[in-house]
Amino acid sequence: MTREELEQRVEQVRRELEIAADGRWPVPKLIAVTKTHSAEEILPLKEIGVTEIGENRVQELKTKLPELQGCFGIHLIGRLQRNKVRQIINDVCMIQSVDSIPLAEEIHARALAAEKQMPVLVEVSPAGEEQKGGVPFEETETFLNQIAKLDGIRVRGLMAVMPLTDDEEYLDGLFAKTRELFDRLKERSLNGIGMEELSMGMSGDYRLAAAHGATMVRVGSAIFGPRN
Numbered sequence: 138m139t140r141e142e143l144e145q146r147v148e149q150v151r152r153e154l155e156i157a158a159d160g161r162w163p164v165p166k167l168i169a170v171t172k173t174h175s176a177e178e179i180l181p182l183k184e185i186g187v188t189e190i191g192e193n194r195v196q197e198l199k200t201k202l203p204e205l206q207g208c209f210g211i212h213l214i215g216r217l218q219r220n221k222v223r224q225i226i227n228d229v230c231m232i233q234s235v236d237s238i239p240l241a242e243e244i245h246a247r248a249l250a251a252e253k254q255m256p257v258l259v260e261v262s263p264a265g266e267e268q269k270g271g272v273p274f275e276e277t278e279t280f281l282n283q284i285a286k287l288d289g290i291r292v293r294g295l296m297a298v299m300p301l302t303d304d305e306e307y308l309d310g311l312f313a314k315t316r317e318l319f320d321r322l323k324e325r326s327l328n329g330i331g332m333e334e335l336s337m338g339m340s341g342d343y344r345l346a347a348a349h350g351a352t353m354v355r356v357g358s359a360i361f362g363p364r365n
Contacts, residue, residue: 170357245289
């Protein structure tokens with residue numbers, strides 16, 4: 138893909154986000170999902186104003202870091218194993234997939250050892266898909282209160298991964314439900330918990346996410362094109 142084609146794709150996504158937000162919400166921040174793409178493919182994003190990227194796998198991220206470090210804010214957006222936290226604690230600007238107490242405690246401990254505080258999002262499960270992880274909606278407030286005392290992390294909000302489906306009405310309901318949870322938790326003003334970011338929406342549904350007030354969308358194939 139040429140730089141011009143990449144720029145056109147990014148601008149198209151941005152236009153669609155603006156239209157979907159419709160002045161009701163701020164336009165979501167675009168997180169370019171760069172898994173399976175080489176540093177050579179990713180670096181042109183910087184030239185066209187993309188400042189933050191999302192990676193799913195620790196090992197893949199580590200292979201790209203020498204070329205990407207300092208060029209982007211890097212979000213860890215995939216499921217994270219506790220034994221991998223130490224490998225990325227100094228390399229990412231946010232961990233978006235915190236969904237268990239042991240993982241939160243490990244991030245807390247590693248961050249304190251690195252003399253930092255790691256911004257995190259709590260991953261929730263809109264459709265209850267166990268294979269995707271995520272805290273059940275009805276347990277989210279309890280979970281937040283349990284991790285609020287961990288000084289090594291700073292909870293900034295929620296993240297959600299929607300099911301893969303073409304049923305837009307179903308997805309629309311899930312986005313609305315997730316936004317309602319976010320707003321309810323924000324109104325609760327839980328001690329030690331921030332509710333500034335709502336990361337939801339991917340290449341197939343980012344327009345719906347923007348229409349429901351996502352503050353971040355995680356978009357890969359709509360930017361880079363599908364992998365053959």
